[in-house]
Amino acid sequence: xxxxxQTLKNIWKIEDLRxxxxxxxxxxxxxxxxxxxxxxxxxxxxxxxxxxxxxxxVMGLLxxxxxxxxxxxxxxxxxxxxxxxxxxxxxxxxxxxPFFQKMQKEGESGRRKINQITRYLxxxxxxxxxxxxxxxxxxQLPESAFLMRxxxxxxxxxxxxxxxxxxxxxxxxxxxxKGIGNGISLIIMVGIIARLPMSLIQEVAMxxxxxxxxxxxxxxxxxxxxxxxxxxxxxxxxxxxxxVQYAKRIVGNxxxxxxxxxxxxKVNAAGVMPIIFAQxxxxxxxxxxxxxxxxxxxxxFLTAFTNVTGxxxxxVFALLIVVFTYFYTAVTINPTQMAExxxxxxxxxxxxxxxxxxxxxxxxxxxxxxxxxxxxxxxVAILPAFAKLLGISxxxxxxxxxxxxxxxxxxxxxxxxQIESHLxxxxxDGLMKSGRIKGRSGN
Numbered sequence: 001x002x003x004x005x006q007t008l009k010n011i012w013k014i015e016d017l018r019x020x021x022x023x024x025x026x027x028x029x030x031x032x033x034x035x036x037x038x039x040x041x042x043x044x045x046x047x048x049x050x051x052x053x054x055x056x057x058v059m060g061l062l063x064x065x066x067x068x069x070x071x072x073x074x075x076x077x078x079x080x081x082x083x084x085x086x087x088x089x090x091x092x093x094x095x096x097x098p099f100f101q102k103m104q105k106e107g108e109s110g111r112r113k114i115n116q117i118t119r120y121l122x123x124x125x126x127x128x129x130x131x132x133x134x135x136x137x138x139x140q141l142p143e144s145a146f147l148m149r150x151x152x153x154x155x156x157x158x159x160x161x162x163x164x165x166x167x168x169x170x171x172x173x174x175x176x177x178k179g180i181g182n183g184i185s186l187i188i189m190v191g192i193i194a195r196l197p198m199s200l201i202q203e204v205a206m207x208x209x210x211x212x213x214x215x216x217x218x219x220x221x222x223x224x225x226x227x228x229x230x231x232x233x234x235x236x237x238x239x240x241x242x243x244v245q246y247a248k249r250i251v252g253n254x255x256x257x258x259x260x261x262x263x264x265x266k267v268n269a270a271g272v273m274p275i276i277f278a279q280x281x282x283x284x285x286x287x288x289x290x291x292x293x294x295x296x297x298x299x300x301f302l303t304a305f306t307n308v309t310g311x312x313x314x315x316v317f318a319l320l321i322v323v324f325t326y327f328y329t330a331v332t333i334n335p336t337q338m339a340e341x342x343x344x345x346x347x348x349x350x351x352x353x354x355x356x357x358x359x360x361x362x363x364x365x366x367x368x369x370x371x372x373x374x375x376x377x378x379x380v381a382i383l384p385a386f387a388k389l390l391g392i393s394x395x396x397x398x399x400x401x402x403x404x405x406x407x408x409x410x411x412x413x414x415x416x417x418q419i420e421s422h423l424x425x426x427x428x429d430g431l432m433k434s435g436r437i438k439g440r441s442g443n
Contacts, residue, residue, distance in 0.1 A: 024179035035069035041148030067191025181415035238267035274324035318378035325374035335362035
């Protein structure tokens with residue numbers, strides 16, 4: 001406890017770090033306040049039907065990612081997910097289209113162009129999503145909840161919803177530039193954590209209502225939850241080190257190389273992207289169900305794939321995660337480029353010939369370590385379904401795994417790693433006495 005207090009004092013002594021943390025907290029507070037500002041023309045006291053719709057299922061996941069803004073009919077109800085979707089599309093285009101590949105190689109100017117294209121695509125997605133969200137409001141809320149009606153209300157609300165998401169994007173960029181941590185990731189994490197206290201209170205209340213052993217059952221749940229968090233941390237930080245020997249080189253009067261270093265290959269190089277990709281596909285049946293009148297057989301299919309605790313939903317979800325983990329790892333890790341870099345710097349893997357053999361060796365290693373990483377990722381992703389089946393409330397079960405827990409763990413580790421870097425750079429002790437904090441970016 002004494003060391004923790006001393007660490008807080010050290011953080012407060014560093015003016016730049018103190019300013020960055022306070023700035024970040026201020027921006028996050030603005031975002032949380034915006035999530036409670038209801039759209040003009042809607043009575044905030046008549047949102048019970050909308051809150052009931054988002055109490056569980058896929059709609060509950062959407063509401064969790066928006067920090068409750070979805071169920072509040074807020075001006076930021078669509079959250080940051082349209083921007084995430086646009087970013088995913090642009091990344092995929094960067095794999096297939098030479099124009100985007102060229103921009104990726106242009107450095108800072110190319111990055112600015114890609115960011116601009118991502119923003120335009122985000123607006124396009126919002127133009128499609130905002131009217132859909134408003135149609136859902138009309139379907140869920142009574143007529144008396146709407147103080148404004150007609151085309152004017154739809155146009156005005158669409159503009160506000162688009163502006164709300166773009167404003168969140170701007171807030172995230174300000175955090176990244178002047179605050180601490182990745183702004184977009186922090187905004188998503190804060191929205192998720194905002195639901196945690198109420199979920200815990202509801203779970204405690206539910207357990208205390210049960211006769212005999214309710215409190216003991218809750219303590220067992222907390223222990224299991226902590227174990228799952230530990231597994232998630234291992235999943236984020238786990239690496240396998242590949243030894244690389246550098247040959248001696250003498251340039252002028254200086255000697256280079258002659259040392260052995262290690263390349264840390266991450267067990268889960270894809271991060272949470274496979275879950276986001278898979279979850280996006282699992283939302284498709286919900287869209288079909290919402291916009292089409294289906295037959296009985298089709299209705300049974302949609303029911304199976306919209307039941308978040310059902311076998312087929314979770315089986316397909318887990319399978320997609322494994323497939324997307326291999327796909328995104330192949331996109332992120334380029335064995336050919338790694339082999340060329342090693343050869344250019346006079347390095348080689350002991351026992352492996354440089355060139356094609358090194359590429360094959362690295363590709364084989366990545367395939368072997370990606371399999372357990374993808375299976376663990378799929379396991380953690382479907383844990384909320386098992387938690388729900390074991391009697392845990394829906395709200396609290398979402399924190400037993402899935403995208404929510406992995407985002408929380410990854411973002412917290414990355415932010416703590418940045419804070420620790422500021423401390424070490426100014427000759428203070430880090431946040432941990434033993435070892436360094438490793439975020440999603442590795443060593």
